[in-house]
Amino acid sequence: xxxKTRAKGTWLVxxxxxxxxxxATALPAHAETGVSSSEIKLGITLPLTGAASPGYNKxxxxxxxxxxxxxxxxGVYGRKITLIxxxxxxxxxxxxxxxxxxxxxxxxFALVGPLGTANYTSVHKSVGLAxxxxxSLFLNTGFSGFASKKSYPTSFMILPSYAMEAKIIxxxxxxxxxxxxxxxVYQNDEFGIDGMGAFKAAGTxxxxxxxxxxxxxxxxxxxTWVSQLAAGGAQVVVFFGVTSATAPLxxxxxxxxxxxxxxxxxxxxxPLTLRALGVPLAVLxxxxxxxxxxxxxxxxxEYVKQFQEINTKYNTGTAFDDYVLQGMNIGLMTVQGLRxxxxxxxxxxxxxxxxxxxxxxxxxxxxxLGYSMTSNVGHTGYYMAVMDANGDRKPFGGKVxxxxxxxxxxxxxxxxxxxxxxxxxxxxxxx
Amino acid sequence: xxxxxxLFIFLGWILLLVGDRIDELRVYQGAQIAMYAxxxxxxxxxxxxxxxxxxxxxxxxxxxxxxxxxxxxxxxxPVWFAFVMAVVVSALFGAFLGAAAARLSGPYLAGTTLAxxxxxxxxxxxxxxxxGVPGILFDVGFPPARFGEEFTQYKWFFWIATFIALLSLFxxxxxxxxxxxxxxxxxxxxxxxxxxxxxxxxxxxxxxxTLSSALAGLAGAVMAMTISLVAPxxxxxxxxxxxxxxxVLAGVSSLPGVVFGALILVAIPEVxxxxxxxxxxxxxxxxxxxxxxxxxxxxxxxxxxxxGPGEKLKRRHHKKA
Numbered sequence: 001x002x003x004k005t006r007a008k009g010t011w012l013v014x015x016x017x018x019x020x021x022x023x024a025t026a027l028p029a030h031a032e033t034g035v036s037s038s039e040i041k042l043g044i045t046l047p048l049t050g051a052a053s054p055g056y057n058k059x060x061x062x063x064x065x066x067x068x069x070x071x072x073x074x075g076v077y078g079r080k081i082t083l084i085x086x087x088x089x090x091x092x093x094x095x096x097x098x099x100x101x102x103x104x105x106x107x108x109f110a111l112v113g114p115l116g117t118a119n120y121t122s123v124h125k126s127v128g129l130a131x132x133x134x135x136s137l138f139l140n141t142g143f144s145g146f147a148s149k150k151s152y153p154t155s156f157m158i159l160p161s162y163a164m165e166a167k168i169i170x171x172x173x174x175x176x177x178x179x180x181x182x183x184x185v186y187q188n189d190e191f192g193i194d195g196m197g198a199f200k201a202a203g204t205x206x207x208x209x210x211x212x213x214x215x216x217x218x219x220x221x222x223x224t225w226v227s228q229l230a231a232g233g234a235q236v237v238v239f240f241g242v243t244s245a246t247a248p249l250x251x252x253x254x255x256x257x258x259x260x261x262x263x264x265x266x267x268x269x270x271p272l273t274l275r276a277l278g279v280p281l282a283v284l285x286x287x288x289x290x291x292x293x294x295x296x297x298x299x300x301x302e303y304v305k306q307f308q309e310i311n312t313k314y315n316t317g318t319a320f321d322d323y324v325l326q327g328m329n330i331g332l333m334t335v336q337g338l339r340x341x342x343x344x345x346x347x348x349x350x351x352x353x354x355x356x357x358x359x360x361x362x363x364x365x366x367x368x369l370g371y372s373m374t375s376n377v378g379h380t381g382y383y384m385a386v387m388d389a390n391g392d393r394k395p396f397g398g399k400v401x402x403x404x405x406x407x408x409x410x411x412x413x414x415x416x417x418x419x420x421x422x423x424x425x426x427x428x429x430x431x
Numbered sequence: 432x433x434x435x436x437x438l439f440i441f442l443g444w445i446l447l448l449v450g451d452r453i454d455e456l457r458v459y460q461g462a463q464i465a466m467y468a469x470x471x472x473x474x475x476x477x478x479x480x481x482x483x484x485x486x487x488x489x490x491x492x493x494x495x496x497x498x499x500x501x502x503x504x505x506x507x508x509p510v511w512f513a514f515v516m517a518v519v520v521s522a523l524f525g526a527f528l529g530a531a532a533a534r535l536s537g538p539y540l541a542g543t544t545l546a547x548x549x550x551x552x553x554x555x556x557x558x559x560x561x562x563g564v565p566g567i568l569f570d571v572g573f574p575p576a577r578f579g580e581e582f583t584q585y586k587w588f589f590w591i592a593t594f595i596a597l598l599s600l601f602x603x604x605x606x607x608x609x610x611x612x613x614x615x616x617x618x619x620x621x622x623x624x625x626x627x628x629x630x631x632x633x634x635x636x637x638x639x640x641t642l643s644s645a646l647a648g649l650a651g652a653v654m655a656m657t658i659s660l661v662a663p664x665x666x667x668x669x670x671x672x673x674x675x676x677x678x679v680l681a682g683v684s685s686l687p688g689v690v691f692g693a694l695i696l697v698a699i700p701e702v703x704x705x706x707x708x709x710x711x712x713x714x715x716x717x718x719x720x721x722x723x724x725x726x727x728x729x730x731x732x733x734x735x736x737x738x739g740p741g742e743k744l745k746r747r748h749h750k751k752a
Contacts, residue, residue: 093662101704214565
């Protein structure tokens with residue numbers, strides 16, 4: 001009897017302790033989350049370590065470098081921007097945990113540049129970004145589903161969708177490699193499947209199709225991909241995956257003396273990262289890729305020149321590549337978004353500003369932005385580029401031929417769009 | 432029995448009131464505490480009572496998580512049925528494993544279950560229907576509209592997790608106080624003596640493994656709910672070790688102690704965050720520090736209080752009484 005009473009007492013004590021701990025650390029709410037008179041807090045989740053980290057791990061620091069530059073030049077209406085980076089190791093469950101920290105604990109105003117299709121899909125659902133009204137700007141993923149205003153009312157893409165990219169590659173294949181045996185290696189999640197759907201709709205038939213599961217990329221798995229491609233006699237191979245998968249694919253193919261015409265999807269085609277991962281220059285020479293931005297080595301480009309200067313001063317020791325360029329550009333667009341939201345920004349105001357003014361923002365990419373009241377789509381096109389013997393990227397055919405399209409059944413057309421000029425000194429003054 | 436039921440209902444009512452008065456982060460952590468409490472109770476039953484050491488509870492949680500998600504996504508079943516299937520499939524898996532485990536003991540059993548913890552979640556990478564590394568969604572849906580706009584998703588998770596935790600702990604508590612609990616303790620104390628008294632220790636060990644796996648599977652499904660996802664990366668070896676540490680710290684044969692253990696496991700990342708911030712705010716440090724803290728706590732506990740500080744306190748309390 002005494003023992004039973006004691007046991008019940010222990011249960012009560014246990015519960016009281018649990019309740020007390022939850023109460024003890026409860027925090028009061030703020031008027032506008034993440035914005036004070038002197039600071040705007042932003043957050044990003046990205047892989048700083050792990051298999052998918054090469055390249056992506058530079059984006060956060062590049063954004064931070066740009067924000068420091070803006071902060072040193074007066075900030076956004078006098079407020080300094082603080083970017084909190086969280087390492088999700090490209091794992092959806094870590095991404096959810098880290099986004100929870102950003103929103104519930106760090107209380108950021110908005111997310112900027114969250115990375116990974118599977119990650120963002122589960123984060124959006126689990127954390128309830130839409131229901132909370134948390135703006136999520138410039139997603140580093142091209143999954144076309146994220147363009148849906150109905151499903152993702154507070155999210156805004158930056159990359160053209162994977163469907164757009166696949167449609168543009170399909171047109172290029174038709175015009176330049178008709179009659180050749182085609183092969184494809186793709187990541188078999190929303191990323192690759194989005195692209196495969198568009199290839200199918202465009203009538204591209206691959207003679208060899210090799211799916212791989214995200215996270216399983218290695219030299220050993222690349223060996224099986226190359227064996228299948230070579231056995232199928234693929235003369236032109238499209239790769240639709242991340243850089244950490246491109247590298248073993250190209251390295252193993254080179255070792256096996258298998259040399260098809262490579263067409264590397266934009267996600268996994270940064271030459272500097274590929275070289276750092278051991279891909280020989282000779283293999284990269286002649287590889288084709290759809291590109292949205294100018295080459296990071298093109299100092300004649302006003303955006304590249306300005307960003308390189310910022311990188312030298314605020315991101316010391318980091319080589320300037322596609323990822324750094326992308327990070328800085330997200331920074332530039334974020335500042336324009338914050339300015340467009342007004343001197344007293346609110347989450348609702350930021351979303352509204354993105355919808356009404358986002359398509360006019362200055363951005364390094366050549367194609368138009370598609371933000372509107374009915375779409376979250378970011379950039380809408382690519383030009384085809386070829387890598388040279390120095391690992392640099394040049395427009396295919398000697399000049400930029402920009403193709404634009406949509407994620408649906410719309411045609412792929414050559415665009416004459418002229419991107420907005422870089423704001424003076426790289427500091428936006430829009431409102 | 433009735434008094435205990437009334438006590439659990441009262442505790443549930445208190446927790447629901449609390450859920451209305453704390454901020455969302457704490458509500459979410461409350462759901463995590465409930466999840467860990469269920470998971471730790473599976474260790475208490477298995478190790479604390481039947482004397483079998485398992486390092487594979489994380490793997491059993493994965494079985495439950497995947498079972499629940501596949502049931503919900505493929506059969507379009509009600510959410511409660513997904514949780515039931517998590518229990519049933521994990522129990523069946525546990526019974527199968529228990530049959531092998533009953534023949535093993537000590538380091539051999541620990542080694543076998545450790546291999547399970549390492550290998551089982553990775554199997555998900557090999558089958559497309561299990562979603563590979565990104566995993567598959569487990570969406571229990573929004574809270575009912577009648578609860579109002581202010582009723583958040585996390586509060587819904589908290590309600591479900593708390594209800595499941597209280598129900599499973601109530602049932603487990605009764606099982607442990609029944610003749611089954613006494614028989615397991617007899618086996619744990621002296622297996623040979625228990626057999627001479629007519630106990631079929633093999634069967635009873637399999638039963639313990641089955642029930643423990645069912646609880647772990649249920650915890651896995653609750654975890655899947657809180658992250659809306661099942662993926663191999665959620666059920667890591669680190670999770671299995673964290674559960675063992677939580678159980679040891681709580682007192683491995685104390686069922687009420689699972690609440691303390693769960694609190695500690697949820698508090699560790701918070702402590703790690705504070706330390707990482709103090710030591711320069713390195714995000715990588717923040718990611719790896721919780722694992723280090725768990726390891727240090729386990730080592731210290733094994734050195735100074737082999738049965739856990741909870742057990743030591745309990746014994747001291749008993750001596751005074």
